[in-house]
Amino acid sequence: MAIFGDRKSGTRNRALSLIPLIMYLFVIAVSFLWPLLSLQDSNTPYSLPRPEEKKPSLIHPLGLDDLGRDVLGNVLSGFKTSFVSGILATFLFLLAGLGLGLFVGFEERAGAGIMATIANSLNSIPKFFALFVAFIVIDRYEPFVLMALLGLLCAPRLAEILRFKISHYRKADFYDAAIALGLSPVKVVGKHIIWYNTRKSIFSELAYMFGYAILSEATLSFILHGSMGPGWQSWGDIINQELSGFSILIFNLFNRASSSGTSPDNPLEFLAPLVALVATVMLFTILSRRLVEEA
Amino acid sequence: MTVILKKSVLILLKIIIVPSLAAVAVWTAFHIVGGEMVRVYQGPSIWAWLGGVLGRFDFGMAGEWMTSGQKAAPYLWQGIRNTGLIALTAISLASLFSIAWTYLVWNNPYNAGIRVVSGLLRFFSSWPILIGAIFVAVIIKAPAFTTLIMPAIILAICDNNLNDFRDNLMDEIKEVMQSDYAIAALGQGRSFFRNLVPEIFWKVISFIASRLPAVVSGIIVLELYFNINGIYQYLMMFYRARDLNAILGITFLVSFCLTAWSSIFAVVYSIIDPRQR
């Protein structure tokens, strides 16, 4: 999938491969507008619906969960939370990665070696360990703060790509030729090295980071039972709440006779957020992989 | 000799300074943010604590959640050991799989079964690890998480980082198989694989060394949900017990182990790779 380049044959394939991304953005837009579109007020007190009330209906297309919340609303609020988490992490990843990469790419500069060592040390910190410690320090679940921290911790990965490309291409003949022609180093590095030669790798890393941040946020909210309240739920937290139902469903699927004789009233209450999470992460993982193959 | 001595001293300094800095950073973060843990803390200052750790390897007493009078150190080491073993097993399984898979794909690029398995692996790596774990545990009714092997297998299949690791390692191995000297060996009738083994081995070692921290990251879900006594389980216990000493201790130990790990491998690289020697 080409981005802003290569207008050779395969335009149709590229257009088709953009469709999942467009669909995702549409869903994000709907999730932000959901409080206006929804028939159910997110501030309504929880209820305990009967099993038949939990089934999907016209008003609640994915049904209700155990606390009477609209499952579709849960899923969309998960889209919203994950999107903001992903954007925050990716933005800081890009900012810090670019800055660090540009600094350490010029190896002869004073301090570049030290910054490179610091970047390597940051890179070697297990991310979830650092996030967990950060959660302990803050003493409450703040997904956006944690995702911002994740973006910063992952920045050395992008910095290393930039460092390699800048130091490699600065030794190439075309760099000297461009400087000799009168172009400024800033222009040559910014336009010719970073934009022309490195942009696909950068976009690939951004796509990967976005997917990784979404999965990380869901994982943290799962294990820490974290949520930011109505309208800003996290998929991880929703899945955690419905986990017993999931286990029963799997058990029943692979064991013809279930020993407990129970089955979940509305399997969609955990399948929907799970499918949304897996689909979103897969979308960005595949996008990242495709960009790497094209680079 | 002086070069070796100089390098050894630098490594020693690194494995003392980096964990100490990590502990100081966490201590500082706690004091900036404030909070209950700082308010209830009655232990020594960070410098006294560091002095105890570096001087006597004394991480202080365990928190109230353990039998009083117990030292924290054995539990911390147990946590590191369990998490480390799971991580190492998972990454070793992933490496072996990468080598075998690359060879299989190299010889059978149009095999439908291989393509299906590749797709499945990519699919499973997008799942939250826990869901994958439950799936496998329920289907095969394994005694699952009382041993460390099952978490390692789940991690090897479902962890996003290890999927990345597998793909990158397979790309590197393919590159080695297509390198000039590999083709030259083939053209000169010399053993293709015998010539490639040293470089592939080196690549696997360097991958394991550099990617282990990322794999350690992914174990959090398995530990906390399945009550495996690893670093995350202990961290959660220390958090609930408001035990700042123990949190600093585990931070110090994790940094210490990872710094020592990367330093040892820096030395190993320089021995294995003749270009660096």
Next chain:
Amino acid sequence: MAPEFLIKLDDLCMAVMLPSGKKTLVKRSELRLPPRTTVGIVGESGSGKTLTVSAIMGLVPFLPGVISGELRLKYGDGEDNAWQDGPWLRDSKFRRREYFSWQKKLNKRMKKYRGKSISIIFQRAKSSLNPFLKIKDQIFESLRMAGETKDRARMLEWLANCGFGRSEVGQVAEQYPHQLSGGQAQRAVMAITLSSQAETVIADEPTTGLDAKLQVETLIFMKKLLDKYQKSAIIISHHLQSLSKFTEICYVMYKGLTVEMGPTSRILSAGNENHPYTRQLQGEIEYSGGVGQILSAEISGCPYYSNCEIYKKMGEQQKSRCRDQEPPRIYIESDHYVRCWAFEK
């Protein structure tokens, strides 16, 4: 009785599959290697020289690679039809699975020749050495293939045979490839290749990257060794003059087509009885090609017509034949042919 040829390659056609479709790279390449003879293949970059020898060795790195042709090998007793036109282009459709299984069988078949009957020296000597093994270990491996024991004296002797001084062979043997200079690496590769005692050596531009003086010295040296051990060889070069002293027979290739073949002395000096491209290589004619030439063999007629001085002087009918019909082999002598319509009687 000595065989008439060791390697006989006819009508080789090779192509690569691109997203835009099949692109022919070698159209009609051929080669006959008599025993104890050195054959040269000369042509500019992109003429298909390396691809031709890759096809002989079964080391083509792209798909589909070989489309058609025939390779016959005569090493030891009997003659082996190594490969012929494959089934993968039946009905003009490229069948990947069949091709791949053919290639696997070919690889297995060529294994008995590689290193034992035919060995190859690649263009970039340093990168074709294993960076993780010392030079001595790589020579030992070759000696093992030749059925010899791991004998240090023998290994050092091979290094000395390949131009290393007696005082430096011990040091060179203990070094890794990255510690050698370009010239040393080239000689080390020669030692490894020749010590395997293959009957035929293929040297693909063996002097690339060396300075002019060293290029000549290396070729002289290689020729001496080949004569000493009575080996046949195929030497590839893009420089006609450099092959003049070292080869008995020469093939001239242009854009995937063998345009001339004959004794090297005739190729170098026949003048008007040479293909116009050969004369250009000799330096008689100035190169008149412009930029933006068609860089593949997707030309139905003579690939050289757009640069050809003779073509420019032809009538329209003759020009049309040059453009649209591939010229056949026209024999000047029994052992010298040219592919050029201008030589048709």
